[in-house]
Amino acid sequence: MKVTTRFNPKLFELMRGYSRERFIKDVGAGLTVSVVALPLAMAFAIASGLPPQSGLFTAIIAGFLISLFSGSRVQIGGPAGAFIVIVYGIVEQYGVGGLLLATFMSGVMLWLMGFLRMGVLIKFIPVSVIIGFTNGIAVLIALSQIKDFFGLQIEGKVPAEFFALVKTLWQALPTWNGAALAVSLLSLAIIVIWQAVMKRKVLLPDEAGLLPRVSGSLALIPGSIVALVAATLLVAVLQWDVDTIGSRFGGIPQGLPEFTVPAFGWAEMKGLFLPAMTLAVLGAIESLLCARVADSMIRDKHDSNQELLAQGFANMVVPFFGGMPATGTIARTVTNIKNGGNSPVAGMVHALALLLVVLVAAPLAQYIPLPALSAILMFVAWNMGEWREFVRLRTFRMPYRISLLLVFVLTVVVDLTVAVEVGIFFACFIFIYRISSLTTAERFALPQEILATNGVAAYKLTGAIFFGAVKLIDDMLADMPAKALVLDFSSVIYIDSSGEESLEELLEAYHEKNIPVLVYGLRQQPWDLLQRTGWLKRLGQENVLQHAGELENRLAALD
Incomplete structure (x- = not known):
């Protein structure tokens, strides 16, 4: 009889019979994922109103801990685009200290969800609610990047509230910077074209059309890195006047993060309870959906409760090092799988590779232009949204349409927390009505x-x-x-x-x-x-x- 425990990381199971060949594959996959994670971690942090090193430290610390204790073989953790809107709102209202406390509280909630074996309950959130707020977050991410994409000159912080944000962007539109827009469009074009070309590696020579087939080694380089390098060199050579990480943040510190203790207090915790709950629920949904996608690709079964324990522990630790909320990330996890990752070792290697970059190459980050990072996030926002669902709405019944559109509009116009609450309430009401009618x-x-x-x-x-x-x-x-x-x-x-x-x-x-x-x-x-x-x-x-x-x-x- 097999005895199940509350704490059973996949790493401990897979270490039995772990071979040298598997280790080599994991190292290769981990290094590839680190290249993908590097620009995304900085971009997510900047879009959230934080310095770029917050995203890097989160990818390093949380990424390592999530892989170490994960309930999935191939899950890669780190900062995610879904958190941008929530984190930005928390930072604007409560400051960075409030974000650290909210992240810690969300970690405790995630850990309790896993300890109480509530992983299966997350699966009961309706698909219409998930698609609605995912598409809404994608729209908000794109809106938040318009400032850097066009190089707009806006004094002070950009407001988080939708109507105030649109008004501020509209008023600042005459201040657009031609050089910044050129860098953004060039970066976006490189990412899109690179992705299209890289897909040719799976085609036969006679199926490749006008675009050539690509060798496997070249295809390992993500388009975001190519765009980032090209944009950085272009700005440096032509001396274009665009904002860079160095001009706005003074660069990235070269070294380990400092230990920071969030300010704990009953008043602060009471005010941050709902934002922390939103972070926890969204993190749980993101990580478990990502784990399900990974399961379908590797034909394995993850432990949802253990995954929540890992996510909770990681989010309880990162605030003490100035990090931001972390969860499982689909893009990096899929990259890990496609490049041969088959155990949590790959995720740990990815975190260590990012640490090495911070320790060795941090001074070079000051030259990265912010319009290039905004182009990367625009591409992320487009891929995040499930836009075909809007076209398919007419094939669904009216309650599904209302639920999806209601959550989408509330996410964009009001608040993500309100949108999820209203969406789940509406879905429960419809469910009760249908069951009672039966x-x-x-x-x-x-x-x-x-x-x-x-x-x-x-x-x-x-x-x-x-x-x-x-x-x-x-x-x-x-x-x-x-x-x-x-x-x-x-x-x-x-x-x-x-x-x-x-x-x-x-x-x-x-x-x-x-x-x-x-x-x-x-x-x-x-x-x-x-x-x-x-x-x-x-x-x-x-x-x-x-x-x-x-x-x-x-x-x-x-x-």
Whole structure:
């Protein structure tokens, strides 16, 4: 018998029989992923209102810890684009100290979700809600990058609120910088064309068309790095006047991050509870969706609870080193898989490679132009959104359309937290309505072989007797038979406490009239609940029948 524990990282399982060949593949995959993660980590941090080193330190520390304790073989953790809007709002309202505390709180929540084995509950969030806020986040990321993409001159911080953001961008539009726009468009074109060319490596020579096939080694280089290098060289050679990491942030410190203790206080924690909860829920969704995608690619099964434990622990640690929220990232995980990564060692190598870059090549980062990073994020935003779902909306039913569009609009215009809350509430309301509509109490005629049927009413109950469907009892109270009431529970799959109270009311009303109630066909859950609450005892053991065949004898006894 296999014993399951609450703490069971995949790394510990896979180390048995770990070979030199697998290690070489993991090292190669980890180095490739680090090249992909380098520009994204800096871009996500800058877009979130943080210095670029915050993203790098998060990719290093959280990336290492997530891989070390992950419940997935190939999950790569780090800063994610989905957090940009939330993090920016927290930094604007509560400052960097508030973000560190919120990140720590979200880590505790994630850890508790994993410890309490709540990983499976995340899967119950409706697809329409996930697509709605994912597309909404993509739009907000693109809007947040317009300033650097066009080189707009805006004094002070760009507001996070949608209408204020649009107004600020519109007013600053005349200040656009031609050099910055040229760098942005060039970077975006390089990324798009590079991705299109790299796909040719999987085609046969006669299928490649005008574009040539690409060798495997060249295809390992991501387009974002090519664009970043090209844009940096272009700006340096032509001496264009565009913002760079050095001009805005003074570069990236060369060395290990300093230990920082977030300011803990009840007032701060109370105000940051909802933002921290949003970070935790979004992080859980992102990481578990990423793990499911990875499972389908490597034909493995991840441990969702262990993954939440890993995410929680990583987010509890990174705030002490000035980091930002982290989660599993689909783009880096897929890159890891496609380049031969087959164990958490690849993710740990990716983190160590980024650490080496910070220790050795950090001074070079000051020359990176910000318009190039904004172009990378524009590309990320486009790929993040599931835009085809808007086209396919007409093929879905009205509740799905309303839910998706409602969450999308609220995410863009109001707030992500509100959007998720309203979306889940609306989805639950629709679910309750549909389930209650499937719960019925239909009157049926008793078989001819059952004697003495005059004055006997029989109902077949179907579905779930819960708080949303308790009104089905009303017909049985309004039209009482003279001799007995027969209830067929064979199609009842669930009864909750509200349903039991309605049945209790029904029983009391019939007992006052001295009319017996006969039930049969009880399944396990309804039987357990009615037995535990004493309803069956009050009903009378002689009135609890196993099947319809016992009705004849019982009705005869009543005569």
